[in-house]
Amino acid sequence: MAELAADPVLTQDLRARLKGRSTVRHTGRVVQALGTSLLVSGLPVRIGQRCEVHDQLTDTVVLADVVGINRGDAVLVPLGGIQGIAVDSSVRIVSERVTVPVGDALLGRVIDGFGQVLDQHGPLKASDHVPLNAPAPNPLSRLRVKQRFITGVKSIDSLISVGVGQRLGIFAPAGVGKSTLLGMLAMHATADVIVVGLIGERGREVREFIEDALSESARSRAVIVVATSDRPAMERANAAVTATAIAEGYRDAGHKVLLLMDSITRYARAIREVGLAVGEPPVRQGFPPSVFAELPRLFERAGNSATGSITAFYTVLTDDDDGLDPVAEETRSILDGHIVLSR
Template sequence: PPPDPLKRALIEKPLSVGVRSIDGILTCGKGQRIGIFAAAGVGKSTLLGMIARNAIADVNVIALIGERGREVREFLQHDLGEEGMKRSVIIVSTSDQAAQTRINAAYVGTAIAEYFRDQGKSVILMMDSVTRFARALREVGLAAGEPPARAGYTPSVFAVLPRLLERSGNSDKGSITAFYTILVAGDDLNEPVADEVRSILDGHIILSSELARQYHYPAIDVLASVSRVLPLIVDKQHLEFVGKVREVLSNYKKNELLIRIGEYKPGTDKNADFAIKYIDKVNRFLKQKVDEKAPFEETLKMLKSLFGP
């Protein structure tokens, strides 16, 4: 069962995951539950591998549910690597396995994370993906005679999801910081499972196909993403710089077409001028190579020096 809500420790400390765009702009707290929403092939597994290798935690528990068989070893050797494997427990149930086996993999992964949390450890739980867990639940539900509801999903799917996702988080002993990936068709964030999961979790990171096409990795759409605990875990100065980065991205996006076709005249709008001046610096800050380490303190220094002369 999930920890007693009155005994849950509050999320008060930031957790460094070693990814600049997350640590700097979407800072995660120890015990937070975050959804990573993306279409296929946008870099979810690569991002999970970066977090597993670089995050400051005692144990990683990684549940790969409904994955392609080919991708499992690829993820373990290339994305996770020797560094990530040293402190990781991996649960795998490939897409060809029975629906009940895929469902059990999610429960086993969560139970292992709970075991380490009860020992007072700081745990990172990664589940890839909740969508395939929901599809397995749908398969079992339809076979049991349940009527299909939203987008063919059976009603029990939407009853089970909160029961699983609420089990992670802080307890009075340790913490589970959870990253759940959700597959979305064509960047549609309003499909039933994505919508439901977003309402349960404490934040969402949206990966954009558009950014991936521009070779901007990790392809995190900062404007569409949010960490709900951010104001509780960072200082005022950090929050101020997060606001500035969002303003630059937002104002540039608003005027992007005019800028690209050469119709924008400098001096027309001071906010747009500010955005044009700093957009390249901001994008360089948000991009990161797969094997590049980004310590938390260094990320904060870089963030605070973005808008200097």
């Protein structure tokens, strides 16, 4: 009986589908739930993996990310509420490598911090995906900042010119106009693609930004990532990384990308919640070390590459007009430029 020859196309497709997926299914169990973290035993995990927590009695299913390992047990932070989860709830790994969608199908859409659609325009049919936690470009592969970026805001273009691929912070106390300025940049800036990350905003402000700050033309080439203030800390933190990963996907495709994030302060507070929940010590005004490790990791992913560019604006909420707080100080030391708004 003749053997069937393997189809190389089907074999390659199968390998692509199986890449990053475990062929062995392990199951652990919840041994402790404290605050916003879960302690899981019996599950061989790695940092960054995504798991599914299932309680058979209540039929509750919650996704959670592995953020730490404590004496052989895994520390998971849920991506949603943990109501219904109990001791001995089963836990299994569902994703070895977390990715986010990119491509033309994403333009004009509003998604949450996990890449799920929030608008009413039907399911998302993205053909391409990029890793959520990609490393920053090699410093020697970055193109130098030589070209001027037209923001469309006269006071910025005439007095404090911005270069393509720069990363700038907008520093101001509450109620001064950071979000308004961000809306002006979204409306008037010259860019192929606009990626907006609304992190920890009030729910009513999201729709106001989409309908008032974005024109029809800007909306058609924009991707909006939303995690409102009521969402779990892990989702708020994840939304900032998701917006950055999406911007990277368009940059790698050769586009000139504008990344707008409001706000870095709320991203840092979300990281603080996660860090304190897993037992990190507070070191600077209640902020654990992970906050000051994650900020440069996020910022360095923006900028120029050999194929495209990400010009980024991040709003930073300061406690006073001098902006003397840990997040503002750290952000100021990392970014390429600063725009300070006074009362």
